[in-house]
Amino acid sequence: MLWAFVATWYRVPGHYGYPGRNTYQAILTTNGLYSFVLFTYYQLEWADGRWGGYPQVGFNAGDQINYFTLDLSFSPDVIKIVNMSNIGVPGQYVFHTTGNISNVECETNGGFLSTPTRGSLYGGYELRLHGICFNETSYQVEIDGQLLTDCQLYAPLYIICIMPMVFGGTIQIRLFANNDSHPIAGTDFVTFVPEDNAEILLSNYAELTQLTEANNDNDEFTMRFRSNAITNKYLFQISVYDYAAQQDENNGTLYNPIKLHVELGLTNLNLSYIGNITIRYDSIIPTIGEPENRVHSLGITFDVVSAAQSTR
Incomplete structure (x- = not known):
């Protein structure tokens, strides 16, 4: 990430003394090549505007060309987006805004990858697997011969696992789909002893x-x-x-x-x-x-x- 702008609306009250509160956040960010918009809708308890209508949810550049409107906009059901998502996490939305605006999609050019690509051999940190589209119903992740049981699938974008304790050196991460015994993808991961302070x-x-x-x-x-x-x-x-x-x-x-x-x-x-x-x-x-x-x-x-x- 090269640059980010974060705006948070915290417990915004409704009109006419309505007791409900809305809390949500928008993040504009770029890595220098691509731009993204991230929305997090944490709490939505009211929707009707002072003008009597319901709001549009999404974003608009103001040029009548670059805009995106989420489903349920302009309706009383718009508050239900706190339970919806385009990345599998309730209330969270990510959009790719470089050129044509679209839902963020899995990238396949680089192949199966891990982030980070290296880490402590003692484990205990979050490992994100990505680079291919995860379209199957279930996956199994094997790291250095250990089959993990606590990974979370965020289809189709990525899988998050907790790195286990491993032996040092370059190890193999292998991916299996639907309990198949043959791996469908693999990548190397470099482990090391943490700096001693x-x-x-x-x-x-x-x-x-x-x-x-x-x-x-x-x-x-x-x-x-x-x-x-x-x-x-x-x-x-x-x-x-x-x-x-x-x-x-x-x-x-x-x-x-x-x-x-x-x-x-x-x-x-x-x-x-x-x-x-x-x-x-x-x-x-x-x-x-x-x-x-x-x-x-x-x-x-x-x-x-x-x-x-x-x-x-």
């Missing part, structure tokens, strides 16, 4: 990054937090990611890789206030049924949840 938060950062089984005889490890502008101002969520594999004792080859996102309930934390946290290894790594030759690599992330509340 934990030394800003941890006073014993160097000690923790050098922990191995060989130099750590304890059953636990402790994270000690700094007191600074960041740890004071924000609340954090701490997540643990366990990458494990069995290691051949003869040549060191790793096999049977597994991965697990471990939730320890560590959220909404003021790191400066709590000072330190001790985590037992057995709360992350199972102690029963664990092969003796399995090795683990732990990744820990600190995500900002919100700004801390002032104590004044």
Whole structure:
């Protein structure tokens, strides 16, 4: 997006003291090549105008050429557009306004694509799949061999999924239609380990990054937090990611890789206030049924949840 103009009408009252309120928004935007208009109708409780008629819903350049009128305009049913859409999201409309005005349509020139095209191997972020027309009734998305169950289809434009935890490197995203066993499309996705800035938060950062089984005889490890502008101002969520594999004792080859996102309930934390946290290894790594030759690599992330509340 190169430029956008946003106008919001918030709880606009009706005429003649009518108690209803209307809330809606219009966005004009361009990426430098194409222009779009986005409408969001959040709440429409009245429609009749002071002149006694009902409004036109859409847009008009004023030249009697470039205009678009939505269905139900000029009728008392116009308030029902809060439950309608041209992109599958109630109350939302998107129009392509470069040249001839039309409903936004799926683009097929670039083929099956993902946005973003690269991201953290820990996952947890939104992934938008697009570039082809999604005209089937159902789709299945497979990422790095994992079949996802929480994707949402917004036919015919795109599919939104939550990126799962994966192994690093370039992985494959594959698309299946109507439970067919053969993929109809695929694209590559590059994963990476997020940039490490934990030394800003941890006073014993160097000690923790050098922990191995060989130099750590304890059953636990402790994270000690700094007191600074960041740890004071924000609340954090701490997540643990366990990458494990069995290691051949003869040549060191790793096999049977597994991965697990471990939730320890560590959220909404003021790191400066709590000072330190001790985590037992057995709360992350199972102690029963664990092969003796399995090795683990732990990744820990600190995500900002919100700004801390002032104590004044």
